[in-house]
Amino acid sequence: MYHDQGHIPLKVKGFVYNKEEKHWEAVAGVNVTLGLPIIRASVDHGTGFGHAGSGHANALSLVNAMDYAIKLAINRE
Numbered sequence: 838m839y840h841d842q843g844h845i846p847l848k849v850k851g852f853v854y855n856k857e858e859k860h861w862e863a864v865a866g867v868n869v870t871l872g873l874p875i876i877r878a879s880v881d882h883g884t885g886f887g888h889a890g891s892g893h894a895n896a897l898s899l900v901n902a903m904d905y906a907i908k909l910a911i912n913r914e
Contacts, residue, residue, distance in 0.1 A: 844881065847866045847881060848866065848881070850868055850869065851863065851864070851865040851866040852865070852866070852884050854883075856867075857912075861895075864882050864897070864898055865881075865896070865897055865901060866880070866881030866882065866898065866901075867879070867880070867881055867898070867901050867902045867905045868880065868881045868902075869905065869909070874897065874911070876906050876909045876910055877906075878902045878903070878905045878906040878909065879902050880898035880899055880902050881898065882898060884909065
């Protein structure tokens with residue numbers, strides 16, 4: 838399975854676009870890479886350069902990724 842094929846179900850549930858108001862209500866998802874000697878958790882979307890400086894950015898995915906990384910670190914032992 839390719840990387841993007843695995844993300845389809847996550848993005849269908851975690852990415853919610855409001856067509857009437859023409860904006861994203863939710864862009865949620867955490868990408869975790871297993872098998873590394875370090876904990877790696879990141880947002881499950883692009884960099885968001887198109888939103889930079891627009892006042893429309895949402896930090897929810899970043900906060901979710903950090904929370905998940907913290908949980909992994911606590912349970913690492």
